[in-house]
Amino acid sequence: MMTGAEYEASLGKLNLVVYMFGKRVADVGDDPIIKPSRKAVAATYDLAHDPEFESLATARSHLTGKKINRFCHIHQSMDDLIQKSKMGRVLGARTGCCFQRCVGMDALNALSIVTYNIDASYETQYRARFLKYLAYVQENDLTCDGAMTDPKGDRGYPPHQQSDPDMFLHVIEENEAGIVVRGAKAHQTGAVNSHEIIVMPTMAMREADKDYAISFALPSDTAGIIYIIGRQSSETRKLEEGTIDRGNQLFGGHEALVVFDDVFVPWERVFMYKEYEFAGQLVEKFASYHRQSYACKVGVGDVLIGAAQTIAEYNGTAKASHIKDKITEMNHLNETLYCGCLACASEGHREPCGTYCVDTLLANVHKQNVTRFPYEISRLAQDIAGGLMVTLPSEADFRSPEVGAWLEKYLQASPHVPAENRLRILRLIENLTLGPGAVGYLTESMHGAGSPQAQKIMISRQVDMHQKQQSAKRLCGIKEDESS
Ligand SMILES: Cc1cc2nc3c(=O)[nH]c(=O)nc-3n(C[C@H](O)[C@H](O)[C@H](O)COP(=O)(O)OP(=O)(O)OC[C@H]3O[C@@H](n4cnc5c(N)ncnc54)[C@H](O)[C@@H]3O)c2cc1C
Ligand code: SF4
Secondary structure (H helix, E strand, O other), rough: OOOOOOOHHHHHOOOOEEEOOOOOOOOOOHHOOOOHHHHHHHHHHHOOOOHHHHHEEEEOOOOOOEEEHHHHOOOOOHHHHHHHHHHHHHHHHOOOOOOOOOHHHHHHHHHHOHHHHHHHHOOOOHHHHHHHHHHHHHOOOOEEEEEOOOOOOOOOOOOHHHOHHHHHEEEEEEOOOOEEEEEEEEEEEOHHOOOOOEEEEOOOOOOHHHHHHHHEEEEOOOOOOEEEEEOOEEEEEHHHHOHOOOOOOOOOEEEEEEEEOOOEEEHHHHHEEEEEHHEEEEEEEEHHHHHHHHOOHHHHHHHHHHHHHHHHHHHHHOOOOHHHHHHHHHHHHHHHHHHHHHHHHHEEOOOOOOOOOOOOHHHHHHHHHOOHHHHHHHHHHHHHHOHHHHHOHHHHHHHHOOOOHHHHHHHHOOOOOOHHHHHHHHHHHHHOOOHHHHHHHHHHHHHHOHHHHHHHHHHHOOOOHHHHHHHHHHOOOOHHHHEE
């Protein structure tokens, strides 16, 4: 297992084509905007070497019996699913942001199930190919990007009816050695921090869309793959001198648009090829695992609640009854989220291939709550923080010989707390609820792993309505025959 430092060094060997602000990024590892996101992934490596978290962050490979980082593991029991949720919370609290590595773990687990199921229906060899790939990922402790979301063009039309056929990633050529693909994947979390990119179809497909029903994995620096980094609000503060205005000084996240400009994929890396009936299954398995992964938001919630309590103490309001009530409400919402991710793990099941999978209904209920509760927790944090959070002058003014003393004097609240500490905690709350941290804590909670309506559809499909009606009818004496 690599340490965080070894992981960062290993990425240095990649020749990634990365663009940001209209220019090719010369040194991806050293770029001040990308670097904090790399540090966040590095935290997933360091956790595996922390004796306190060994059982959470490591597992035994079912392929080799070797100790591996849990992010490379295929869940072998319900306990594995539960440890995964707990690990997500710990890392969310350690980094205060998206630590990016879960998308790859969830893609590996989903493919472990679906490659088996395709082979059971056809005379294909996907399972053997996938296990060989998995062994490589585990042996080298790699980070994988889980690439599902296509640009999708006009949402009203399926892939084959788009005016531009590249709106969904598809195969354009096939030969003895492999296939050539064209298209893009949008919003890719941690893309330029990944050694590998695992591509999956974005939604259930029909026969007319079979050229789009493909899944494969490639090294992230394969010829023809281009990364264009997405903007995050106030991210250029990372380019300024000083650290206070950044809010989160240590970690961050990033997303990228990943373009596949006629990229060659050898057959041994192809895990689904036009078996369109299985595209929906792969999406459902990946989405369920990733909806469970949103235990990370509970950890980030821990940071925000800690920040809200701290600013209340600095402002001198911590003892007010409504402030105490609001902090309790924040904890209530955050722990409710934790219940959801543990529940879908505890109610998991064994798939025929041996991989353990979360309960789909409860994973979707959990993610539906994630689309709401962080917004309410953020609203309460902003309420407690006060308006200074958005009118605070910059760190440069605070350090200025001309006006710094005024800020030191007038921005102090409790006489026991230096103004600088108040600034620091306010900037952290701003980061998480309005700044770059809100990308991960709010909008990613809304749309990441699927927008709210995607979970509503799954919830309505998964609930056993017949059984609920039977319970009601039995209690009030309705006989089935009479009610029809
Ligand atoms: C921060 C962040 C990180 C992410 N990380 C990853 C990642 O690592 N890997 C990955 O694969 N994806 C990732 N995603 C993508 C995520 O899964 C998508 O954002 C999500 O599925 C929504 O897709 P969209 O953004 O294209 O929005 P849209 O599909 O445009 O949805 C916007 C709204 O339109 C509605 N809508 C869309 N289509 C229809 C329709 N046909 N009929 C009716 N209503 C419709 C939706 O329900 C929603 O309300 C990430 C997203 C975010 C924000
Ligand atoms: S949003 Fe959470 S679950 Fe998804 S990759 Fe980031 S940290 Fe992991």
